[in-house]
Amino acid sequence: MADLTGIPTMNHLTTARIAPQVTRSHWLAPLAPRSRFSLRAAPQVLALAGAAFGVAPSEQACRAVVQGTRAALWLSPDEQLLLGLEADTASIQADLHAALGKAAYSLVDVSHRQTALEISGPNAADILNGASPLDLSLAAFPVGMCTRTLLDKADIILWRTQHDVFHIEVWRSFTDYVTGLLSVIAREYES
Amino acid sequence: MRPPASRLLAPRYSALSLLRARLSREYWQPLWRRSTPQEHYDVVVVGGGGHGLATAYHLARDHGIKRIAVLEKKVIGYGNVGRNTTIVRSNYLLPENHYFYEDSLRRYETLSHDLNYNVMYSPRGVVDLANSDDEMVGLARRGNAMRLAGIDAELMDRQGLMKYAPVLDPTLPRRYPIVGGLVQKRGGTVRHDAVAWGYARAAAALGVDIIEHCEVTGLQTTAGIATAVETTRGPIKADRIVFAVAGHTGHIGAMLGVPLPVETHLLQAMVTEPIKPLLHTVLIYMYGHSEVYMAQSDRGGLVMGGTLDGFPSFAREPLWHRLEEVVQSAVAMLPQVAGIKILRHWAGTNDQTMDGSPLIDRLRYENVFLNGGWCYGGFKAIPASGAACARLVASGRAPDLIKGFNLSRFATGHVLDEKGAGPFPVRQ
Amino acid sequence: MLLIQCPYCGPRPELEFAYGGQAHIARPLKPADLNDDEWAAFLYMRVNTKGVHAERWRHARGCNRFFNALRDTTTDHFLAVYKTGEARPALNTAGGHS
Numbered sequence: 001m002a003d004l005t006g007i008p009t010m011n012h013l014t015t016a017r018i019a020p021q022v023t024r025s026h027w028l029a030p031l032a033p034r035s036r037f038s039l040r041a042a043p044q045v046l047a048l049a050g051a052a053f054g055v056a057p058s059e060q061a062c063r064a065v066v067q068g069t070r071a072a073l074w075l076s077p078d079e080q081l082l083l084g085l086e087a088d089t090a091s092i093q094a095d096l097h098a099a100l101g102k103a104a105y106s107l108v109d110v111s112h113r114q115t116a117l118e119i120s121g122p123n124a125a126d127i128l129n130g131a132s133p134l135d136l137s138l139a140a141f142p143v144g145m146c147t148r149t150l151l152d153k154a155d156i157i158l159w160r161t162q163h164d165v166f167h168i169e170v171w172r173s174f175t176d177y178v179t180g181l182l183s184v185i186a187r188e189y190e191s
Numbered sequence: 192m193r194p195p196a197s198r199l200l201a202p203r204y205s206a207l208s209l210l211r212a213r214l215s216r217e218y219w220q221p222l223w224r225r226s227t228p229q230e231h232y233d234v235v236v237v238g239g240g241g242h243g244l245a246t247a248y249h250l251a252r253d254h255g256i257k258r259i260a261v262l263e264k265k266v267i268g269y270g271n272v273g274r275n276t277t278i279v280r281s282n283y284l285l286p287e288n289h290y291f292y293e294d295s296l297r298r299y300e301t302l303s304h305d306l307n308y309n310v311m312y313s314p315r316g317v318v319d320l321a322n323s324d325d326e327m328v329g330l331a332r333r334g335n336a337m338r339l340a341g342i343d344a345e346l347m348d349r350q351g352l353m354k355y356a357p358v359l360d361p362t363l364p365r366r367y368p369i370v371g372g373l374v375q376k377r378g379g380t381v382r383h384d385a386v387a388w389g390y391a392r393a394a395a396a397l398g399v400d401i402i403e404h405c406e407v408t409g410l411q412t413t414a415g416i417a418t419a420v421e422t423t424r425g426p427i428k429a430d431r432i433v434f435a436v437a438g439h440t441g442h443i444g445a446m447l448g449v450p451l452p453v454e455t456h457l458l459q460a461m462v463t464e465p466i467k468p469l470l471h472t473v474l475i476y477m478y479g480h481s482e483v484y485m486a487q488s489d490r491g492g493l494v495m496g497g498t499l500d501g502f503p504s505f506a507r508e509p510l511w512h513r514l515e516e517v518v519q520s521a522v523a524m525l526p527q528v529a530g531i532k533i534l535r536h537w538a539g540t541n542d543q544t545m546d547g548s549p550l551i552d553r554l555r556y557e558n559v560f561l562n563g564g565w566c567y568g569g570f571k572a573i574p575a576s577g578a579a580c581a582r583l584v585a586s587g588r589a590p591d592l593i594k595g596f597n598l599s600r601f602a603t604g605h606v607l608d609e610k611g612a613g614p615f616p617v618r619q
Numbered sequence: 620m621l622l623i624q625c626p627y628c629g630p631r632p633e634l635e636f637a638y639g640g641q642a643h644i645a646r647p648l649k650p651a652d653l654n655d656d657e658w659a660a661f662l663y664m665r666v667n668t669k670g671v672h673a674e675r676w677r678h679a680r681g682c683n684r685f686f687n688a689l690r691d692t693t694t695d696h697f698l699a700v701y702k703t704g705e706a707r708p709a710l711n712t713a714g715g716h717s
Contacts, residue, residue, distance in 0.1 A: 076627070077682070079682075079683070134632065148680065450664035450665070452659075455669075501638050503672065601659040601662075603655065
């Protein structure tokens, strides 16, 4: 094999967690790294995975289920985003592979693909609506609802965790764009 | 090629006619006479847009056909001939397209004289901007194909662009940078309404009946021959029938029982408030998956357009988010226009074909012809389309210039897929 | 902006959707058995209805599912949505737009 000394390996790249710098403010907070899995499978296989993961995935569309340190977010009838502690990444992966065995499924570790942000405060929904046409009233977008959507030009996953707290999953390279955009919008609400 | 003065029913425009009109105080004359449908015509042209009027004009002027009617559902100038962004160019890659559009551009160069009507042809140049070195390679390929066909094309790097279009600073940091461009200096703009009015006036002067508010609802046939069109103003007999109905081409197919490779999509355009002269050329800029093309009208407004709205529609209600994309692209290209207000915003119905190239061919019956499928390219094609379609209708044989635009190409595989996009009128 | 009813996610802004072409065009099981005209009809010919049009949409920036819709192309009103594989629903013609 050729001498690869000095060339960074994939392993080196993926373990270097260089998160984009997001400045914490009273309404915006970067969230700690965590493990993330994209799981795609038929509903009955998803249920099987839920038992191993410790969170029964929602059968209702656009809903997140939280159990302890873990969450399963409905993205599509056959797609869930699984969130857990960063330290559990390897064990989650091993447990799911063991439980699903020969079933048809796709489990991809996307921990490093995304970063997470939290938007909170009385103006959280208004700030998001500066770049999203979704109806974010509590009737249309209740606590526990999650969805993949567009924030201006960026694909995000939006999850209302509390009445005035939203969790955003955004692809790493779009983080600066999304935080910059939201910061511009938020100026309108600064007194 | 100019018609002899004796055949004109309306006076020729000249300095003398202007003076005479001023003295006689009879300046404001209708440009063409209003007609009521006759019982029978040699040729009935369905659709009073640019292509229908130009076809009728050439049938009368070049082929001596006497009894011609143009039937228009609404009024002359209501459709795409009055809704486009007035750009004319012939910078196409495929030979079938660039020879045809070059013929059209040459006719535009002399159209004001031919029609005796000022269509305000302005060869201000058309610049296709490139975002990357790869796109420069693509533009070089297109430019070389054009030059081999004797069409002017010039590839410019950033320095060349700065000299040619000082309004544009290609060195500004942009999400999609500008590294160069392909310029066709003979391209430019033509006043779109004037093209409709000029052809209508010249055709009427040659004896063509222009009949507005007359919608065709059906076709009468016997033994494989069409005999008449049914209209909202009664049946009109015709020896030959030409359909030039742009966005409504699809349901002409349905009316005749011929499936067509056409979908009707909305294309929108907009114009800003007038400003002092800023942009002396036409700029075309791809911005990610969106696009802007921009020219400044003689009144000073910046006329802009972008990509299709994205799904078939006849609603003529343009999408707001597409407007936003066009404006974003425009501001990325020329940041100095950011504060200007949009005055008007509208849409036209485009007959998008599955390969992006037009259709001029017989349609099911020996004496029925289709002139359509113009996609984005309708306005700049009008003079060539009218002349070539008239030859097809008069002689029964398609001239070489439009042989490639036949309907059978979709079965034989000789599609003219200028963009290499595959069988989709719109890509997302 | 149009609100489009995703059969999975409910009413969502048009921005999240991509048009997917005329619905109910079945890919020939044995393309080699088709003659040129039949293949051209499958690949290129479209109904282009002015009126109620059955078409495919994809919730591309949401659940990413294809589904079918009936839309009036003269008004852009969506009259019905249904899942891929389901038959085209009958419309209450007297009822007009939903």
